[in-house]
Amino acid sequence: MNGYEKLLNNVLKLAIVCNQWGDTGKGKIVDLFAEWADIIARGTGGANAGHTIRINGKEYIFHLIPSGILWDSNDKINIIGSGVAFDPRIAIEELAILKKEGKSYDKLQISLNAHLVLPQHLVMDRVKESDSSTGKIGTTGRGIGPLYVDHYDRIGLVVNDLLNKDIFAKKLKRNLAGKIKQLHLSDPNIVEKVMRHEHLENGIFYHPNEVFDVDAIIERYLSYGKELREMINNTEEFIRTSVNKSQKILLEGAQGLLLSVDYGTYPYVTSSDCSVSGLAKGVGISEKNIDLTLGIVKAFYMTRVGEGAFPTEIGGEDSAEWCGRKGVTKNLEKESFVGGSVNNNNEFEQGIAVRLAGNEYGATTGRPRRVGWLDLPLLRHAIKYNGQNIILTKLDVLNECEVIKVCDEYKYTGHTYFSGQRTIKAGEIIKTAIPSAEVLKYCQPVYKEFGGWKKDITGIRSWQDLPKKLKELCQYVSASTDTNIRILSVGPDRNETIFID
Ligand code: IMP
Numbered sequence: 124m125n126g127y128e129k130l131l132n133n134v135l136k137l138a139i140v141c142n143q144w145g146d147t148g149k150g151k152i153v154d155l156f157a158e159w160a161d162i163i164a165r166g167t168g169g170a171n172a173g174h175t176i177r178i179n180g181k182e183y184i185f186h187l188i189p190s191g192i193l194w195d196s197n198d199k200i201n202i203i204g205s206g207v208a209f210d211p212r213i214a215i216e217e218l219a220i221l222k223k224e225g226k227s228y229d230k231l232q233i234s235l236n237a238h239l240v241l242p243q244h245l246v247m248d249r250v251k252e253s254d255s256s257t258g259k260i261g262t263t264g265r266g267i268g269p270l271y272v273d274h275y276d277r278i279g280l281v282v283n284d285l286l287n288k289d290i291f292a293k294k295l296k297r298n299l300a301g302k303i304k305q306l307h308l309s310d311p312n313i314v315e316k317v318m319r320h321e322h323l324e325n326g327i328f329y330h331p332n333e334v335f336d337v338d339a340i341i342e343r344y345l346s347y348g349k350e351l352r353e354m355i356n357n358t359e360e361f362i363r364t365s366v367n368k369s370q371k372i373l374l375e376g377a378q379g380l381l382l383s384v385d386y387g388t389y390p391y392v393t394s395s396d397c398s399v400s401g402l403a404k405g406v407g408i409s410e411k412n413i414d415l416t417l418g419i420v421k422a423f424y425m426t427r428v429g430e431g432a433f434p435t436e437i438g439g440e441d442s443a444e445w446c447g448r449k450g451v452t453k454n455l456e457k458e459s460f461v462g463g464s465v466n467n468n469n470e471f472e473q474g475i476a477v478r479l480a481g482n483e484y485g486a487t488t489g490r491p492r493r494v495g496w497l498d499l500p501l502l503r504h505a506i507k508y509n510g511q512n513i514i515l516t517k518l519d520v521l522n523e524c525e526v527i528k529v530c531d532e533y534k535y536t537g538h539t540y541f542s543g544q545r546t547i548k549a550g551e552i553i554k555t556a557i558p559s560a561e562v563l564k565y566c567q568p569v570y571k572e573f574g575g576w577k578k579d580i581t582g583i584r585s586w587q588d589l590p591k592k593l594k595e596l597c598q599y600v601s602a603s604t605d606t607n608i609r610i611l612s613v614g615p616d617r618n619e620t621i622f623i624d
Pocket of ligand 1: 144145146171172173260261262263264265266267268377378382391392393394427428429430
């Protein structure tokens with residue numbers, strides 16, 4: 124048995140999640156296991172996620188369709204579960220790409236219970252983010268927060284409504300009523316600008332007095348319903364039956380534990396629960412059904428997009444401010460920091476060099492991702508929810524790095540903070556992060572420094588052949604977080620992977 128087979132021995136339900144703020148190379152790992160799976164299902168997030176897929180030598184960024192769609196086998200079923208924030212416009216765009224490239228999607232199923240992202244969700248998201256008084260999160264602008272608000276406010280519309288004209292129209296009007304009142308209190312110029320955004324089809328849903336042209340929305344979305352009809356199904360029922368039939372199911376997570384609305388660095392999180400339990404619920408099964416959960420950790424650096432504390436950020440506040448500026452793109456960084464080195468003594472420039480080396484620019488928004496050193500207190504927090512089996516990815520990015528810092532613990536520098544029965548005072552050492560934004564922003568990282576391996580590791584295929592310094596670093600991470608490293612990813616390709624027994 125090779126490492127792949129050993130890992131999957133006796134496994135029928137496998138979940139792939141992320142233990143950080145997303146963007147840890149999940150796409151490659153899901154693709155790796157899609158070959159094994161009969162069913163690949165997504166259960167969280169929406170078009171805020173982005174994975175890069177290569178078709179016939181060309182790169183495409185997909186947001187909604189599960190990563191297993193590219194496997195040519197006619198037997199593989201891809202599922203968009205009920206927990207996904209489903210934007211039909213984006214799904215149809217992605218299906219059109221597949222069609223153009225001659226890829227079949229006959230076996231794609233969309234949950235009839237998934238909540239629908241509608242134009243008003245994009246508008247509410249964008250108008251809120253442009254209002255400084257409500258506290259910016261730095262969202263992707265894909266309507267995710269407002270969609271989940273409607274879900275819990277019991278005024279959401281679901282995929283199945285696309286098939287029933289009268290129900291759709293009635294629910295839509297009810298859903299819009301409160302939002303129109305609210306938008307009438309907002310700056311009309313901002314509302315109009317947002318309504319004319321290309322993601323809102325350049326203004327086709329805009330009505331100058333009523334904000335929304337209800338008939339235009341009904342017409343467009345019912346036509347989406349017609350296009351998607353064959354794929355809409357009771358996927359929860361289907362998955363439960365498949366569980367009983369002992370089929371191999373791969374659950375594909377989105378975002379990461381630290382962005383979970385329940386367990387992440389609230390309020391700077393997304394609005395779904397990105398933990399393995401949220402993922403299981405989002406496809407309609409119990410977490411107990413999962414035989415193996417693998418939590419991805421980018422190493423030995425990590426990234427965050429948008430606002431929120433990032434204790435190990437390389438370049439600190441300067442980096443955060445720079446990455447939040449409009450107009451900062453990969454090209455600008457490439458042109459302005461020619462010859463930048465990951466060993467630069469200037470931390471701000473070092474951060475840019477790491478970002479360029481890891482190509483850390485948002486797949487959904489193109490925004491530069493903030494970069495920092497690997498943070499073990501946050502990892503210790505994440506594995507409480509996602510379990511002890513981890514995968515380290517992007518190990519090759521720091522091949523050239525001379526000194527690698529790992530944050531082993533924090534020193535708290537804020538005011539006295541009461542965390543239940545525990546009192547945290549300035550100077551206290553924190554080993555496992557308290558993800559609350561009020562605490563995290565006063566956590567000063569205490570680093571351990573390691574010498575880099577200074578060697579290209581992408582060609583290496585076994586643990587034994589890895590440089591000693593890299594192995595020591597892995598062993599230190601594993602021992603100090605009580606985790607088992609099961610896989611190392613040493614390059615973007617499928618075969619640039621090392622399984623650890
Ligand atoms: P939203 O999910 O668009 O509401 O954004 C909320 C926060 O989650 C923002 O800080 C986003 O940058 C972050 N976020 C959402 N999706 C992703 C992702 O796929 N990768 C990284 N960050 C994400």
